[in-house]
Amino acid sequence: MKVALFVTCLADHYFAEAAADTVRLLRHLGCEVTFPDAQTCCGQPAYNAGMSREAARMAHHTMDVFADCEAVVLPSGSCATMVKRFYPRLAASNPAVQAAALADRTFELGEFIVRRLGVTRLGDGLAGRRVALHQGCHALRELRLETEPAALLEGAGAEVVPWAASDECCGFGGLFSVKMTDVSAAMADRKLDTLPRVDCVVSGDGGCILHLDGRSRIRGCGVKFVHLATALWRAVDEGVGDGMAERDHGGRHGRGNG
Amino acid sequence: MSARIGDYATRSREAIRNHPEVRTAVTGATVAFDEKRRRAYGEVDADLWRRWAEAVKNHLLTHLGDYLVEAEARLEANGAHVHWARGADEAREIVLELASRHSVRSVVKGKSMLTEEVELNPALERAGIEVYETDLGEYILQLLDEPPSHIVGPAIHKTLEQVQRLFADRLETDPGGDPDELARAARGVLRDAFINADMGITGGNFLVAETGTVALIENEGNIRLTTSLPRVHVALVGIEKLLPRMSDLAGFLQLTSRAATGQSIGCFVSLVQGPAAAPGDDGPEEVHVILVDNGRTDVLVHEHAWEALRCVRCGACLNTCPVYRQTGGHAYGWVYSGPIGSVLDPGLLGLHEAMPLPFASSLCGACFDACPVRIPIPELLLAWREEAQQQGLTPWKERAALAGLANVATRPPLYRLAGRVGTRLGAARAARKLPMLGDWSNDRSLPSPSPRTFRQLWREGIK
Numbered sequence: 001m002k003v004a005l006f007v008t009c010l011a012d013h014y015f016a017e018a019a020a021d022t023v024r025l026l027r028h029l030g031c032e033v034t035f036p037d038a039q040t041c042c043g044q045p046a047y048n049a050g051m052s053r054e055a056a057r058m059a060h061h062t063m064d065v066f067a068d069c070e071a072v073v074l075p076s077g078s079c080a081t082m083v084k085r086f087y088p089r090l091a092a093s094n095p096a097v098q099a100a101a102l103a104d105r106t107f108e109l110g111e112f113i114v115r116r117l118g119v120t121r122l123g124d125g126l127a128g129r130r131v132a133l134h135q136g137c138h139a140l141r142e143l144r145l146e147t148e149p150a151a152l153l154e155g156a157g158a159e160v161v162p163w164a165a166s167d168e169c170c171g172f173g174g175l176f177s178v179k180m181t182d183v184s185a186a187m188a189d190r191k192l193d194t195l196p197r198v199d200c201v202v203s204g205d206g207g208c209i210l211h212l213d214g215r216s217r218i219r220g221c222g223v224k225f226v227h228l229a230t231a232l233w234r235a236v237d238e239g240v241g242d243g244m245a246e247r248d249h250g251g252r253h254g255r256g257n258g
Numbered sequence: 259m260s261a262r263i264g265d266y267a268t269r270s271r272e273a274i275r276n277h278p279e280v281r282t283a284v285t286g287a288t289v290a291f292d293e294k295r296r297r298a299y300g301e302v303d304a305d306l307w308r309r310w311a312e313a314v315k316n317h318l319l320t321h322l323g324d325y326l327v328e329a330e331a332r333l334e335a336n337g338a339h340v341h342w343a344r345g346a347d348e349a350r351e352i353v354l355e356l357a358s359r360h361s362v363r364s365v366v367k368g369k370s371m372l373t374e375e376v377e378l379n380p381a382l383e384r385a386g387i388e389v390y391e392t393d394l395g396e397y398i399l400q401l402l403d404e405p406p407s408h409i410v411g412p413a414i415h416k417t418l419e420q421v422q423r424l425f426a427d428r429l430e431t432d433p434g435g436d437p438d439e440l441a442r443a444a445r446g447v448l449r450d451a452f453i454n455a456d457m458g459i460t461g462g463n464f465l466v467a468e469t470g471t472v473a474l475i476e477n478e479g480n481i482r483l484t485t486s487l488p489r490v491h492v493a494l495v496g497i498e499k500l501l502p503r504m505s506d507l508a509g510f511l512q513l514t515s516r517a518a519t520g521q522s523i524g525c526f527v528s529l530v531q532g533p534a535a536a537p538g539d540d541g542p543e544e545v546h547v548i549l550v551d552n553g554r555t556d557v558l559v560h561e562h563a564w565e566a567l568r569c570v571r572c573g574a575c576l577n578t579c580p581v582y583r584q585t586g587g588h589a590y591g592w593v594y595s596g597p598i599g600s601v602l603d604p605g606l607l608g609l610h611e612a613m614p615l616p617f618a619s620s621l622c623g624a625c626f627d628a629c630p631v632r633i634p635i636p637e638l639l640l641a642w643r644e645e646a647q648q649q650g651l652t653p654w655k656e657r658a659a660l661a662g663l664a665n666v667a668t669r670p671p672l673y674r675l676a677g678r679v680g681t682r683l684g685a686a687r688a689a690r691k692l693p694m695l696g697d698w699s700n701d702r703s704l705p706s707p708s709p710r711t712f713r714q715l716w717r718e719g720i721k
Contacts, residue, residue, distance in 0.1 A: 215702050
C-alpha cells in the first residue's frame with residue numbers, strides 16, 4: 001500500500017527520529033512511504049484558539065497536498081484528529097466532501113497498524129520492558145483508540161503498567177499551556193506524581209511529551225519519555241545497539257543522532 | 259455571588275501555589291466521585307440512557323414555551339402559586355415580598371445553585387431574616403462565609419482538619435471529632451432551625467410539566483424537612499429544569515444520580531405536588547414556585563450555547579475535569595464552575611464578562627464523555643472562543659501570531675524556511691524573553707530541537 005507521511009510540525013523539528021522510525025515501521029509492514037513536500041501545519045493551533053477562518057485555510061491547503069494519496073499516516077493522535085474529526089467541521093459545502101474523504105483515508109500511526117493493516121504483533125523487541133502509556137486525549141476520546149496503543153506495546157512483549165492517570169490530560173493543550181501555564185503545569189504534576197515505577201513513558205503525541213518531559217526535567221523527576229513510533233520500531237528492530245531505556249527525551253538523542 | 263471572572267489566571271495560580279490543600283482535597287474527592295460515576299454508568303446501557311436524555315431535553319427546549327404554560331397550569335391546579343422572574347432582582351423581590359407577607363423571621367434552605375446565582379441569601383439577611391443552609395456542606399461554607407465551589411459537593415475543597423477546627427471553634431466539638439460526630443453537631447443546630455423556621459427555600463432538580471411536580475434529589479434528608487416542616491415552601495426553578503412527562507422523571511432521577519454520585523438513585527427523592535390538602539395534614543400551608551429566567555432565554559436563542567441548557571447540574575463534568583481538579587471551583591469566579599461553567603457563564607453573564615473561561619480548558623473531552631445529557635462542551639468552548647476572537651476579546655498578539663501561522667502554512671517554501679529559522683537559530687532560547695512563552699519556560703525546561711529535521715533525514719534517505 002502507498003502511504004503518505006504527514007510528519008507534523010513537532011515531529012519534523014523535535015521528534016525527527018520518531019518520524020524516521022515511523023517510515024521504517026511502515027516500510028517494514030510492506031508500505032511504500034511517500035513524503036509530499038508541500039505539507040505544512042494541520043492548522044490545529046488556530047482551530048483550538050477559535051480562529052476557524054485561519055484554520056480552514058490551513059485545512060484546505062492540507063487537503064490539496066494529500067488529495068491523491070491512498071492513505072495518510074501521522075505520528076500524532078492530535079494532528080490526526082484535526083484531519084479526521086475537525087476538518088469536516090471546518091470545510092464548507094464542496095470541500096466538505098473532500099474533507100470527509102481525506103478523513104476516511106487518514107490514520108494515527110497505531111490506528112493505521114491495528115485497524116487498517118490488522119497487525120498487533122510487531123516483534124518481541126520490548127520483552128521485559130515496563131512501560132507506562134500516556135493516552136493522548138484526542139487519540140483516546142476523538143479517535144477512540146482505547147486499546148490499540150497498549151495492544152501494540154503488549155504485543156511486542158512490554159508490560160504496560162497500570163497508571164491511575166493514564167487517560168487524564170497532561171495539560172499541554174497547545175495554546176492552553178501558554179495561556180493557563182500554572183494550571184497546565186499542575187496537570188503535568190498530577191501525571192508525574194501518580195506515575196508508577198517504569199522504564200519509560202510512551203506517548204503517541206509529541207506535544208504531550210514535550211510538555212511532560214519539560215515539567216519532569218525542571219522537577220528533576222528523571223522520567224524517560226519515548227514516542228510511540230520509536231517504541232514500536234524498537235519492537236521490530238530489537239537488534240540495534242542503544243536500548244530504548246537508555247534514550248531519553250522522546251528519542252531526540254536516540255539512534256542516528258550521534 | 260457576584261461574578262468576578264476576569265482574573266481567572268491569577269486566582270488559579272494563587273490556588274495552586276498558596277493553597278495546595280485545595281488541590282489535594284478537590285483532586286481526592288473528584289477522582290472518587292468520577293470512579294463511582296464510571297462504575298454506575300457501566301451497570302446500565304449508559305450510552306443509550308444519555309442519548310435518550312439528550313433527546314428529551316432537546317424536545318423540551320424546542321417546545322419550552324408550551325411546557326412552561328402547561329407547568330404553570332398544573333402547579334396552580336395543585337394549589338401551588340406560580341411566579342415568573344425575568345432576572346435575579348425580580349426573583350429576590352418575589353421571595354422578599356412573600357417573606358414579608360408571612361412575617362418570616364427565619365428561613366431554612368436546601369442546597370440550590372440558583373439561589374446562589376440570584377444572590378438570595380444576602381438579600382434575606384439585609385431584610386433582617388435569619389438564613390440557615392441545611393445541607394451539611396453548605397452549612398460549613400455558611401459558617402466560613404464562602405460560596406460553594408462545586409455544584410453537588412459545595413465544600414469539597416475543604417479538608418477534614420479544616421472542618422474539625424471550624425466546628426471545634428463554632429460548635430464546641432472535639433477537635434479530633436470524626437465526621438459522624440461533626441455531622442451530629444451540625445444536626446443539633448439545624449434541628450432547631452427546622453423547627454423554628456417560617457419558610458423553607460429550595461431549588462428544584464426537575465419540574466414535570468404534565469403533573470406540576472417539583473422533584474428534588476438529596477442524601478441528607480434536609481430537603482425533605484425544608485419542603486415539609488415550615489409553613490411556606492418556596493422553590494426557585496430555572497426555566498430549563500422542566501421535563502415534559504412524569505414518565506421522563508423516572509429516567510432522569512436515576513441518570514442524574516448515577517452521573518452525580520454514582521448512586522442508582524438519591525437516598526431521598528421529594529416530589530412536591532402542592533400544599534397540605536387540609537389544615538392539620540403534613541406539608542406547608544403554601545407552596546410557591548418561582549420560575550427564573552435570568553439570562554436563560556438569551557442562551558436558548560444562541561446558535562451554539564443553547565445545548566448547555568440541557569444541563570441537570572450533576573457535577574459529573576467537574577469531577578472528571580483535570581483543569582477543575584487543580585484549582586477547585588472558586589478560581590472560576592462565579593457560581594457555575596468547571597467545564598459547564600465555562601460554557602454556561604458566557605451565555606448567562608455575557609461573553610465579555612465571562613472571559614477568559616472559554617480558554618480555561620485543554621479541550622481534553624473528558625467532560626463530554628461524563629455528561630449525562632451529552633452537552634458537547636469542547637465544541638461549545640470552541641464556539642465561544644471563536645466569538646471571543648471575532649469580538650477582539652483576546653490579546654491582539656495572539657490573533658496576529660495565528661493569522662501569521664496561517665499565512666506561512668499556506669506557502670510551503672516560506673513554512674520550511676520559518677521552521678528552520680524558528681527552531682534552529684536559538685529561537686527556543688529567545689522564547690524565554692517573549693511575554694507568553696516566558697511563563698511556559700518558567701514551569702518547564704525548554705525542549706531542544708532534533709539535531710536534524712525529519713525533512714533533512716528524508717532527503718538524505720532513511721534506512
